[in-house]
Amino acid sequence: MRIENLLVEIGTEELPPKSLAKLATAFRDNIDSQFSDNDLSFSSVNWYASPRRLAVMVEGLSEYQADKIVEKRGPAVSAAFDQDGQATKAAQGWARGNGIDVAEASRLKTDKGEWLLYKAEVKGQAVKDLLAPLVEKALKALPIPKPMRWGAKSTQFIRPIHTVTILFGDELIEGSVLGVTSSRLIKGHRFHSDQPFELTKADNYLAELERHFVIAKHDVRKAKILNQIEAAATKENATADINDDLLEEVTSLVEWPIALTASFEESFLAVPKEALIYTMKDDQKYFPLLDENGQLKSRFVFITNIESKEPQAIISGNEKVIRPRLADAEFFFNTDKKKTLESRLESLKTILFQKQLGTVFEKSERIALMAKEIASMLGADEQAAYRAGLLCKTDLMTNMVMEFPDVQGVMGMHYARIDGESEAVALAQNEQYKPRFAGDELPNSEVSICVALADKIDTLVGIFGIGQTPKGDKDPFALRRASIGILRIIVEKSLNLDLIDLVEASIATFADKIESKELNAKVTDFVLARFKAWYAEQGVGAEVVQSVAINRPTRPADFAARIEAVKSFNSLESAEALAAANKRVANILAKNPISEVTALQNNLLIEPAEIALSKALTSVEERIKPLLEQSDYKNTLTTLAELKEPIDDFFETVMVMAEDEATKINRLNLLSRLRALFLCCADISVLG
Incomplete structure (x- = not known):
């Protein structure tokens, strides 16, 4: 039996970069599942992806399905023949449905009786007759939240499809996938190779694409980008600010990556670096450069999709693009400095936190009272905790945060320092949100810890108090994440705090806004229940957590010690x-x-x-x-x-x-x- 490698490529318009890898891996998994379910023999499935293509290579695929024996049980022998030994209508109908006479049927004997049995060997179909429908099923099962139509077609996909190529070895498998007929035509790079080329053999796919300026292997492209960025940073005696999400997104934006270095005016460095970095990374997909002290340099690295003979033209173009963005940040920063955070408290009264729980100003007052109470429990600076809690949401009303929401907290820290607030109060403006995600660092100072706990507990108590508890996977106020944050802070900082005391203190700050009956127990149990998920991530068995949870120790540090x-x-x-x-x-x-x-x-x-x-x-x-x-x-x-x-x-x-x-x-x-x-x-x- 002939065994070959199979290539399937779907050529499209630019695919969404943030979901490219997810789509490609899902395509691979769906192909694997479809082929296995249809008894196709193969050794492995690999995926490839670039902005204008999704592809899989099925290695070691057999030319035919495996032959199989089909068994169909008929009526019981006692019901298949009458008293004279003649076949009943039930037996005759069953036999006719299987294309045989009753006399040709086999017998199946079991402990429960004897039945008529039809056994036949079914020859496997040729792979080429199955491929197009299986590929279409695999594509239709991709996780596409909003499929689109194009032209006059009724076909739907995440982006318009231009080419479909299905090659079994060197044989073109004919057929139609989502309304596009399979051919040997492959599109190379949009600019360096603007004419489609014909692919003669599946095994030549990667080499031919690279010859036409496309690196189809996502991980190879990603590694090349990373190496180029690091090399460019080394030339500048700097370190590139790289996070994997941005690297992944940039990898999904280009087919032939080239790293270039550009600059901006040093005067912009007077703006807090976090705002500039946010602008460069999130808005422009650039990689900022930091000096040996972690301070931002006026240089950055970006990835272009063109190997230009005049790279300086591309560099100049990107410098022109970033300049107004940085100028905006500079303007917002200078404007914001004209008002203190304290003067913005009044404006928080115009922002609703939750209809039943009141405004953000009211929430800030509750956080301040709660932070002071926690400081009292920990022997920390009560006045600093109160002040930090009162100001903790004021930076939401600044121009900088309104324009760049991701810098909330960090801008509050900078503005607090400019206002002459104590360092503890300033740090708490930023650290109140920590930990923001799994594995994130915790707040460091005592005042920051007080505010971070107060904020999270206030949200939990308030939302539970109005009966809007999380249901299923719906958790609009991120109460599960807040609970994990509370546990992490208390456990990892070894704080002698009792959840019952914390929740009770928080309930008192709400007055008559919430229903307090059995509220303490509900919130406490909800937070303690997060221990199971937290420890599951660490490989601790559920039975170990259950052995401790039975006693319901409400001091998280004590729970963890047990x-x-x-x-x-x-x-x-x-x-x-x-x-x-x-x-x-x-x-x-x-x-x-x-x-x-x-x-x-x-x-x-x-x-x-x-x-x-x-x-x-x-x-x-x-x-x-x-x-x-x-x-x-x-x-x-x-x-x-x-x-x-x-x-x-x-x-x-x-x-x-x-x-x-x-x-x-x-x-x-x-x-x-x-x-x-x-x-x-x-x-x-x-x-x-």
Whole structure:
């Protein structure tokens, strides 16, 4: 059987750069799925993408589907023949549907009876007869939120399609995909190779495209861009400000990347660098250059899609483009400096935070009060925390932030310094939003921590208080992200804060704006529930988190300490047996509840194993008491692990449900004491 590589290329108009890689990988996955579902044999599928094409290479594809045996069960033999042994109408209809006589049917015998059976070998179809429809199905299943039509066609796709090429080795597979007939024509670079060329063989695809100034491999193009940027930065004795999202987007904008370096007037450097960097990266897709101290230079690197004989013309053009953008930032900055942040407080009264919760000004007042309260809990500067909270949203009313929303917070920091606010208050203007995303750094100063926690808790309490809790994947106020932020700050900064206290303090700032009944418990439980997702990302099993969550410790730092202890305990050799024993204890006590746990009566301890367990319990209780006072859960559980042998001996030799009622109650009390001892850290019975 002939085996070849298959190329499928869809030539389009410029594809959306931010979704190019997602579309290409989805195309690969869909092709893989379609081919597998249709019994096509192949070794692998690779994807290629550039601004004007999506392509896959299916390697080691067999020319035909695999042959297969088709079995179709018919009616039961008892229903297939009448008393005279003649085929019934049911049997005849089934046989006719399969193109055979009833006498030609096989028999299938099972424990449940005997049935007529039709078995036939179906020859695999030729791949060339299947490809076009399968490719079209794969394309129609792409994640395209808003498909478009073009010309007079009713066909829809993310962008108009100009060419379709399907080559099986050197054979052109004829057919139509989304209304475009397959051909050998491939389009090269828009400017360096403006005439389509014919591709003779699938294996020549990458080399031929490169000869026509297109690097089709996305990762190769990305690496080349990165290398060029870094080389250009080295020439300038600088470091390029590169983030992967921007690098990915630029990779999806060009087919033949060339890095060039340009400059702007140094006078613009008087503007805070964050605003200039935002303008260059987000608006223009440029890569700013930083000196050895991390300060912005008046030079930047950009990627062009043309290898020009006169690069200076391209450089000059980009310099002309960036200049007015930087001039705008400069104008906004100079205008904003004429007013203090404090003077902007009044304007916050015109901005609605949420209809039922009031304006941004009211939210700022609540944040200020809450930040002061948290500062009191932490022994931080209460007045600075209040001041920072009061001003924390004022930069939203500046020209700079209105024009460049992503610099909110950081511009507040710069304006606060210009206004003569303390450094702690200034830093808090920026750090209030941290962590902004998973893995982001946390606020550093105590005042920043107070404001960041206050802001997040205020949003949680307010939104829960008006009954707009997240449902499914809908979370318009990002309450899950806020909750993770609260947990991260408290845990990673080792803060002795209790969620119940924080939520209660926040509720008090809302007065009658919210419904407070059971609100504290709802918000606290919602935040604690985020521990499961947080630890799942770290590879911690759900059962470990559940073992701690059962006790509902509401101090996040304490919760985390218990998690670490259970993780350590879980690695002990005795862990599995102890978890099983705890589960057994829990089940016994659940089936035989006692109204009140009383002191053990030593005179009723008869069996050596129960006497030994009682003594071991007393010894362990005394030893773990100081450990629990220090929240040393790790050593507490390690000490509890010493109870494995006396517990095993107890269950092996002692009958808990003794005939004597007093003895039975005494043994249940012993187990209750054992259960309570382990629950001081976590319920390890769920680990078993």
